[in-house]
Structures are given as structure tokens and as C-alpha cells.
Amino acid sequence: EIVLTQSPDTLSLSPGEGATLSCRASQSISRSYLVWYQQKPGQAPRLLIYGASSRATGIPDRFSGSGSGTDFTLTITRLEPEDFAVYYCQQLHGTPQTFGQGTKLEIK
């Protein structure tokens, strides 16, 4: 089983600042199979990034993904109030298709 470890668990920032979220895999995975989701309270997760760096339809360009091998990053520039949420990475490289534990992005 591929374990995904996200850091930090919680990130406290102010609107307008930039955020960097990390997702580390316990073994190397193809970047094609790494996705990022955003989840707001009471809502289902929403796809942000697929293939490690491709934005899903309708996702603003302040969201970007990067990385390869075991280390992946979600970067959000110029935080907007609606960006404060929980973010999850997931690997589709193998089964079980595991998720990271999540990073909560909260308003400072």
C-alpha cells in the first residue's frame, strides 16, 4: 500500500498570502497518477489538479501543482477567502488508491 503523508497538518495564513502544501509518497509514483482535491465543510471533495500539474476545468490559475517521484506540491498564490478549506492528495498509481490525511488551510 502506498502511504501519502501531507504536511503541514494545518496551515494558518492570511488572504493575499501564498500557500505551499506538500504530499510525500512512501514509494515512487508516476506523476500521471497524482491528484489534489479541495473540500469545504459539508461538501464533497472537488478535483483541483490531476496528473500532478494539470488544472481541472474551472480551477483558477492561482492553483498549481508540481512534483515527481515521491514529492508533490500544491501551491496557491494570492489566497482568496474561498480557498480556506481542507486539501487532500490521492494516488491512482496502485490499489488501494490511497489519500493523504489532509492539510487544513485556515485563516490566520
Next chain:
Amino acid sequence: QVQLQESGPGLVKPSQTLSLTCNVSGDSINSGGYYWSWIRQHPGKGLEWIGYIYHTGSTFYNPSLKSRVNILVDSSKNQLSLKVTAVTAADTAVYYCARVGVYGSGTYWGQGILVTVSS
């Protein structure tokens, strides 16, 4: 626009079987390139992958649940279903169905349904 909608009982007694249905619109559940998946989220916790069925009929389940889970497709109704047997309080969660792209592209989730296991 692809839409998924979960339905089923919101309350299940311990030791019984949890049965959920996911109605799919905007795409055929027989279309290739997607994992038709179930994921759950315990209250206040993270996401747990339950399993998926591929258009070929192949299924893969989380080893932690494998002996108790079954995912099926009803092509005539364009529906996905989930059955979890011998439930306990630990199975209380929001259950989501999702169409997950093989490379992630085109992934959509249902809104989720809260299932509580309690007598």
C-alpha cells in the same frame, strides 16, 4: 455535465448490511477510462478509499474492508451500488460515489450520504 447522486438508508443496525445506490447521469456507467468508485469519510476525519469497479467488470477493494464489501453495476439503470456486510459503529460515515478518471481528469463526486450504524 456528469452528476452522481447517492441514495439509501441513513440508519443501519449493527450486524446488518449497508446498501447504497449511486445514480449516474450525463455519462454511461459502461464507459471506459474511469474508475466507478466508493469513498467514505468518518465524521470529522479524512477520506478512505473503499473500492471501484471498472467498465470491464473488474473490481478492486480496500484490503481493510475487502471481505465485507461488494460493488456492482446495474447497466440498465446506469447505477452503481455498494454493499457492506456485518456493519459496526465504525462504519458510520459519509459515503461518496465518484467517477474517477484513470489519470484523474474528469473526476466527479456525488454529494455524499451520511450513514449511521446504531441500534
